[in-house]
Amino acid sequence: MTNETFANIDSGRGDGARPRPLAETVLRLIWRESEISRAEIARSHGIARSTVSEIVGTLLPTGLVAEVGVGPSGGGRRPIVLQFQDHACVILGVEIGATHLAVALTDLRGRVLAWEHRNHAVRSDPDGTRALLVELCDACLATRPHGAQPLIGIGVAFPSPVDPHHPDQVSDLVLPAWQGRTGLEILRQRYGAPLMLDNDANLGALAEGWWGAGRGVDDFAYVKVATGVGSGHVIGGKIYRGATGVAGEIGHLAIDPHGGPCVCGLRGCLATLVGAPALVARALALRSEYPQSVLARAEPSIESIEDAALAGDALALQIAREAAENLGIAVAGMLNLMNPALVILGGGLARLGDVLLEPLRETVRRRTLVSSVAVSEIRTSELGPQSIAVGAATLILQAALADSSLFHSALSSVEAP
Amino acid sequence: MTNETFANIDSGRGDGARPRPLAETVLRLIWRESEISRAEIARSHGIARSTVSEIVGTLLPTGLVAEVGVGPSGGGRRPIVLQFQDHACVILGVEIGATHLAVALTDLRGRVLAWEHRNHAVRSDPDGTRALLVELCDACLATRPHGAQPLIGIGVAFPSPVDPHHPDQVSDLVLPAWQGRTGLEILRQRYGAPLMLDNDANLGALAEGWWGAGRGVDDFAYVKVATGVGSGHVIGGKIYRGATGVAGEIGHLAIDPHGGPCVCGLRGCLATLVGAPALVARALALRSEYPQSVLARAEPSIESIEDAALAGDALALQIAREAAENLGIAVAGMLNLMNPALVILGGGLARLGDVLLEPLRETVRRRTLVSSVAVSEIRTSELGPQSIAVGAATLILQAALADSSLFHSALSSVEAP
DNA sequence: CATACTTTGATCGCGGATCGAACAAAGTCC
DNA sequence: GGACTTTGTTCGATCCGCGATCAAAGTATG
Known part of the structure; x- marks a missing residue:
């Protein structure tokens, strides 16, 4: 019942206040298009230009969006090009296989910034697996220059079915030594970022859908x-x-x-x-x-x-x-x-x-x-052996684009001083 | 492409203005609970009591909700009980089988108010089928006392796959004599109500989910x-x-x-x-x-x-x-x-x-x-032979509860004078 | 090169929706 | 009978998004 560790369950429907509903829409659109002007956002979504201007005004200071030059004129004033900052944050994607571990550090466009993998007897050694996992995550995160980019979340692919309502439970049939628990809350505690878990085939599908053949x-x-x-x-x-x-x-x-x-x-x-x-x-x-x-x-x-x-x-x-x-x-x-x-x-x-x-x-x-x-x-498939780890990271990206408070909580923890 | 006849496609996402987003939520809740007080609505959805009061104020004149007495006290003033008016509108549910037709007139709680069915060579006689359909619909609607309750829509179950993007198309394999077209726009024209179409098994499922074993x-x-x-x-x-x-x-x-x-x-x-x-x-x-x-x-x-x-x-x-x-x-x-x-x-x-x-x-x-x-x-299954026709009506009810403008356009067409 | 038209982006006031505070009405509990 | 509770209403305050307006910066045209 208690679900503090995992953010799997869609809890973002009708619970909290939803400040600026359109802000989410605009942010998603800028992400999707990578580069777009205010006027084009207004046109393509039927939003008033004034509203777009105001929303962009709140988006710019977050660092997720930046103005990068001007675009070609369409018979009038040239538009200011807004660009989604793919490198504003990073995401960890973790693949736990039956006999190996892999960790990918990605940006907000699914690009792999760092990659660590190791063979390991995952089935029989849950404690060692968790320790090795931390080691690989640390190695990936250490590649960041000066810790500039905050981590918005950790996605984990697990080689057994994952119940969305009880994400911490593990099927005893597939991984008996894990005694029914993932024990992955150490990751959330160590890195202070939300954790999301899913089955490996699901995440392979997600990766193909976002970056590959789908x-x-x-x-x-x-x-x-x-x-x-x-x-x-x-x-x-x-x-x-x-x-x-x-x-x-x-x-x-x-x-x-x-x-x-x-x-x-x-x-x-x-x-x-x-x-x-x-x-x-x-x-x-x-x-x-x-x-x-x-x-x-x-x-x-x-x-x-x-x-x-x-x-x-x-x-x-x-x-x-x-x-x-x-x-x-x-x-x-x-x-x-x-x-x-x-x-x-x-x-x-x-x-x-x-x-x-x-x-x-x-x-x-x-x-x-x-x-x-x-x-x-x-x-x-278009994606290589990294597909499942990238899919795990994509799980976090998907959640953040659906509820941008994930971005903001990560960014504010850095910009606070 | 043009889709004036059928309301199948979810067009209610981001297109038009959405006045009072919470009004939809409140109406759905009252429907779900059948009887509920303003204070309880506010509590269960985290809405301010003042907002609920105002929304209920707009709902009462529509006739969809009425005040029916007071409830038991919980240590203070006794609450006014709001009741969803199941009989405010009616819905037509049409089942087109391979060899028979059935029409159900239902209220807003899935109860069958009138029921007509007839064996007919549907496969080979599309024109006769449409004529008989009108006859059965007329018979059902005629049972209404004095035409008091407006019709909010017509749901149709069809014995072949229905493409949600092209609801008027019919598979030539299953019903070759229909020449690829349902030709059901006559129903919309005759009764002036939105039409929705789906496959019969899907609607059987819907009926069981709303009123039966599901x-x-x-x-x-x-x-x-x-x-x-x-x-x-x-x-x-x-x-x-x-x-x-x-x-x-x-x-x-x-x-x-x-x-x-x-x-x-x-x-x-x-x-x-x-x-x-x-x-x-x-x-x-x-x-x-x-x-x-x-x-x-x-x-x-x-x-x-x-x-x-x-x-x-x-x-x-x-x-x-x-x-x-x-x-x-x-x-x-x-x-x-x-x-x-x-x-x-x-x-x-x-x-x-x-x-x-x-x-x-x-x-x-x-x-x-x-x-x-x-x-x-x-x-x-818990529902009898009426399940598919009732499911067709439920398709309309589901749409109306998701977008109450369907209720209102039906009601205003009556209350206009 | 000056003028007219277009397009972009910012500013400001308006209206709608929701909330919180305050209040009256109606009950319960001691 | 008085204190406390709960319900429902009323009344600003706030926030969000819109339209109108305007300045800036272009293009087309004579």
Whole structure:
């Protein structure tokens, strides 16, 4: 119930006073456009020029917006160009994986200013994880020149479902050694900044939506195919978490009820068919039929299968086709249920590009009822291994742009004297 | 692009002036509570008592709210009880099925004041459908005493996906004779009230959420199992339509990729396994193994199968168990993907109650990964055959409570002289 | 090059919405 | 019966956003 540590829950609806509602709108617009004049703000939002002038007057002293020269004339006085100051604040994005940690320090445009990562036995060593986390965060923050830019928040990606109403709880099934608690309040205490937590696939989706393949798309799904298979869903520009925060388990969609058992206790899950272990096992099983394949010689790994498929190896292509078929069944089901405008394929298997996408698209086309569903695009991820940590930082940025008091509290703590 | 006929698109965000933002909030609260005092409104929303007084002062003359006596004292002056006037306006809810029409006239609390329905060849006769629709609407409206209550809007349930951005378009696949157009603007013209359109499963879900098994639940799914199988999803209290309005096609989730072909062109869809024709076919196939079954004697129908299952017939129970198993696979997949707090089972098959629910729950339990998913409740619909028409009316009510200008324009058209 | 028109941005007064303080009305508790 | 409580109203004070107006700084045009 008490939720002092995490700012996850949308508490900004009807609680406090909302001074200058339009100020938020204007700030968001300046962020979105990066550079814009007062008159253009007024035009594009139907606000009076006088109001815009006044609001900008309150925005300038915060340092979030600055006047940078004049723009071209449109037949009259030349406009003063306002520019959002992407470097006014910084954000920490933390990725906690099953076996590694990564921390990104970003500016307000999602650019990575500092990057630290380390392999670690996260599953079995929660205390060590937290200590290492502090170390990596310190290292990232130390790169700031003279501590000029204040930290507005810390976003954390966690490798298990996160209940938005109880963000500090951890599923005992996924990380039993953590004893049901993240224990991340030390981060908030140490850095004095709000903390927000979410599932890793959700944050990968968020990052793609803000900076990658999903830019400008309001409803899309991000499917991560690696060792495991998971998905994050952005609906109306916001992460959809479901009633208890566990939405997006596409990996455990049943593809074949007569299929093999999954670690989760079910049968024929997508994860048992297209996860990395499944593809390796499939390579071993098919090896005798493809004696000339490079995979027939040495012990195959998921990387070697991917490399071989990209090189045109017949066995690897067969495996990719099969994976695409199974993935396509699940994606088609997801399209029928959730109807996103776009599906972004992430994780290691996305390396295959069109080798995977072409048969996948074909399967989806054959398996979706309504024509408008079939027009959903399927693309691969644009962001690299930093996507999840950047997504964690984006969680904070999104919150700050929705409620600029986060910016102001960070800035005032610096400018107070 | 032009969208004069349908009010479907949320156009009430940032366009026009919003006089008295709190007035909307107060009106919604009074509606929700039915009876409440000014002081309690102020307390529960943190609004100043003076503001509430002033707002209520503007609400009383509209007739939507009235003072009805005094409440019990809490140690001081007794409060004046304000009551929302459920009968101040009426709403028309129209259900267009594949083979029938139904019209409900409701008050502002979802109560059905008049009800007309008729079988009709909707698929093949769009013109006759529209004419009959007008007839039924007229009959419902004529029951009003002296035309006292103004009509605030007409909601329409349509048996095909509805794109929220192009509500007048109809899928050629489902209703080819309609030539891609609903042609329902005649309703708006005849009755001079805003028109809103949505898919039938979505509106069944909405009705259950406002008046039935989903009361008070913000995220739930409604699965309708009848001749066809479809689903509607309420997310955050609002209907989720997806990027192009076709979300919720659970009937075409692939259960068995090696299964029989579906009308939609896919294989092994849920609809081919638990739709009414599939169950009848299954009864015929299994008849020889159950010679003592009542279904072995006469030609089975879906109603007779349901009746037999409720009577404990072994063959019918076997069919129900199989249907529950297949339905459970699809529902489990939907839970994994969308994580609703509740699943409401509607349509004819819901008559079976626990006969269907028990094995269904068991299958879902076995097929959902995370414990918190498994706690999702599964219940049967509470509303009868009127649910979809009532849901259509609820669409209008929801819009009016979100933007009370709908109430006022209806009321002023009466009170003008 | 002077003049007319355009566009931008600032200033000022107005109106609406909400709040807090003060007050009357109506009860409860001792 | 007197002190305290609660409700609802009234009355400035404040804040936000708007329109009108004006100065500044351009462009188009003769």
